[in-house]
Amino acid sequence: MQTAIRSARRSFCARTPTILARQHLPANAHRLARTMSSVTTHASLSPISTTNAPAAVGPYSQAIRVGDLLFVSGSLGIDPSSGKMVAGGVEAQAEQALKNTKSIIEVAGGEVGRVAKTTVFLQSMDDFKVMNGIYEKFFGGHKPARSAVQVARLPLDGLFEIECIVSLA
8 A cells, every 4th residue: 555655645746747755645645646737737828029129138037937927037228229227217117118018018919007026126226216107107097016125236337127027818
């Protein structure tokens, strides 16, 4: 009996996409594994890109679509036509970064009102109030979940960066 349970647990772990600690597997693991392997599907990862937003400054995609979710990489205040950071401080950079983010969302078939979560990176928390004003104007009455953090340095010496997760459903 112990051998059969061990065998079922091994089989379950081999077929299950989720990492599980073997000692926590149920006694009927072999039946669960069979059921799970027949219904589990893997959503494809689809890179999203547009020339209406600047090209990535490293080896990553502007966004990745997974099913009905869009994961938008961090957007800086770079002008897509020149490839350079916009002048005018954090206000101008935040406005441009948000425009870039909107372009990426729209090319994927989404809209700003479906943004579920954002993460804002600021070079200085002294810019938090200014950022909040621009952010509120951009999102209007929509209030996605958000984190805002100060970082020591941003790529290309940016002052503002934003990434987000969007529901496309």
